[in-house]
Amino acid sequence: MHINISSNPAELGKAAASAAAAFIREAIAKNGTANIILATGTSQFETLNQLIAAPGIDWGKVVMFHLDEYIGLPVTHAASFRKYLQERFIEKVPALQAAYLINGEGDAQAECDRLNKLITQHPIDAALVGIGENGHLAFNDPPADFETEQPYIIVELDEPCRKQQSGEGWFDTLEDVPRQAISMSIKQIMKSKHIICSVPDERKATAVKNTVEQKVSNLYPASMLQLHSECTLFLDKDSAAHLSGE
Helix, strand or coil, rough: EEEECCHHHHHHHHHHHHHHHHHHHHHHHHHHHEEEEECCCHHHHHHHHHHHCCCCCCCCHHHEEEEEEECCCCCCCCCCCCHHHHCCCCCHHHCEEEEEEECCCCHHHHHHHHHHHHCCCCCEEEEECCCCCCCCCCEEECCCCCEEEEEECEEEECCCHHHHHHHHCCCCHHHCCCCCCEEHEEEEEEEEEEEEEECCCHHHHHHHHHHHHHEEEEEEHHHHHCCCCCEEEEECCCCCCCCCCC
């Protein structure tokens, strides 16, 4: 795991997007296509904006997978991650080769099964992810399942996770936040050739410290990133504030 610290969220987004764009171009040049994972949430705003603007990407050769989604939340809801990706990414780039979004409105296990078959046919070149205030990676809250081989799983959302979603303004109250989600598993994320982890904001500083400095443990789900040789944490000065030596 590598660490890149920028002065502010905008610079963080530029650095993360530049790295992601390079990996996408490289995969297309080598394989004729690039398979990517996109996360959502406020942590990804600047990274996705900059990635959309990156030059030299043939988006028609890119296959996108979706990291996680609430169960039972309609796509019309402001907090829907499908809505987020459609409006903030898919509609702003030329047509992708494919975009596999998670539909959490029907049979959740059937949706997991559908996505599991698809992603096993598409080795991931670059995964763009974030870290939650509780240290979660995707929606794998602590204690996260480090053992499952299933690419997509049904997870329970803990209260700190749900408080974050409410606190960021995606929901009016804590009770409005769904209690379950479909999430990409830790092992599936770790299979990605490159991981670009964008983590701005002082709210994430403790989670960043735990990710980097704690022993790898399912109590600190994102600590697993320590074991990925091609993972870079893109931080700003606020999210990096609690790191030793910072």
